[in-house]
Amino acid sequence: MPYNSPIMLKRLLSWKYGIAVVLILGCSIYVSRQDQKTRDQYETKCNQIRAVTVSPATHQEDCDKGAEDAARHLPRWYRVFGWPEGITTWAILLTLLVIADQTAETKRAAIATEDAAKATMDSVEVIKRKEKARVKVRIGELEVVKVETMNDSYFAVVKVELFNFGETKAFIANSCGDFSITRSDKPHAAKFPEPLTSEPVIHATEKPLEKKFPFFCDTGHDIIRSLNTGELFAHLYGMVSYTDVFEAPRVIRFRYLWTPNMHGVQLRSLISKDALSHSLYGEWKQHGDEQDNYDSNPN
Structure with missing residues (x-):
């Protein structure tokens, strides 16, 4: 099997605290053995001297004190692993490192959980954007139609889908919606808006819902000519608010002004004097x- 440095490094990092404990215990045992060895050497030398001394008791006290002094004068780095100060310090340090490491792991886990939750929410939003309802409004052409009655009435009509x-x-x-013809091109407030539809639901990809707005005109030809010349203005406005299966509230507002095509108007007026009275x-x-x-x- 080929040597894989990243994998080996990852394994060593996972064993870091175990390796640290083994090293510290090893150093502590080594320092303890060196300490004991120093004491034993000093006591052996003292015993050899005590054999010829005149005051064994006094010499014994000096030997004990000397052995302790010899142990204390070992290299300074020995104290880092000595008992009890060194080992206690290392135990406290390792405990703090473990706590810090666990805190970092908890933070990483919390971030991972937050990222997973965000990814889930993003997926839900993608589904919502794909599956949501999308209502659009289409405005038909403006027409002036004659209603065959006893008095021959005329109506300007526009269809909204x-x-x-x-x-x-x-x-x-x-x-709701409103259609009117006025002498001003300024937007106006509707006095009697009508519902655009009585249907409670618009099904997806099915036939559109239609609404026709009629506006009564006294004389059809005069209305057509006035709309073509800009003496009168046709206004259409409306609003639709709806929800979908995701219960998201949505709204559409629209306002349109019938604008004469002056190039077409001028051309038709040259062809026939009555052309502007028959077609918009x-x-x-x-x-x-x-x-x-x-x-x-x-979207």
């Missing part, structure tokens, strides 16, 4: 500020 391009159902909480030439454009045209779920 609600689509759900998401993967799950959209539950309609509220919806223009398009819906967003109107108002950012709050008037807002989608909390753009």
Whole structure:
């Protein structure tokens, strides 16, 4: 088996405290043996001298004191592993290191748990983004239609469609809209907003829900001409709030202004004087500020 330095280093690090204890005990045993050896050598020398001394008792005291002094005068590094000061110090130091190591391990485990929880939340968010409902609004063309009645009434009509391009159902909480024709291009507050739909749910990828807004006109040809020339302005605004299976509240607000295509208007007026009274030439454009045209779920 080839030698693998990272694996061996990892194993040695896992045994670090065991190796430290063995080394300290080995050094302590060595120092103790050296201490005892020094004492024994000094006592042997003292015994040889005591054989010829006249005061054995006094000499014995001197020998004991000398043996202790000899042990104390061993190399200074011996004290690091000597008993009891050295071993006690090492025991305290190792205990503190173990506590610090366990604290670091606990911190690493907490970070790993936090990272795992964050990864799980990110996965959940990815699923939500993929499966959530996505309601969009599509505005149809502006038309002026004649209603065959006894008095031949005219109506300006616009169709609003609600689509759900998401993967799950959209539950309609509220919806409203308003269509009007005024002499000003300034946004105005709707007096009588109508619901955009009476359906409580918009199913995903199914046929859109439709809402037609009619606006009564006294004379159809005059209204068409005035819209083409910019004397009158058609306004459309609405709002849809909904939730999905994830219960996330979402809202769409829109405001549009019918804007005449002046190039088309000028061209048609050259072709026929009555052309501007029969067909509308223009398009819906967003109107108002950012709050008037807002989608909390753009993607």
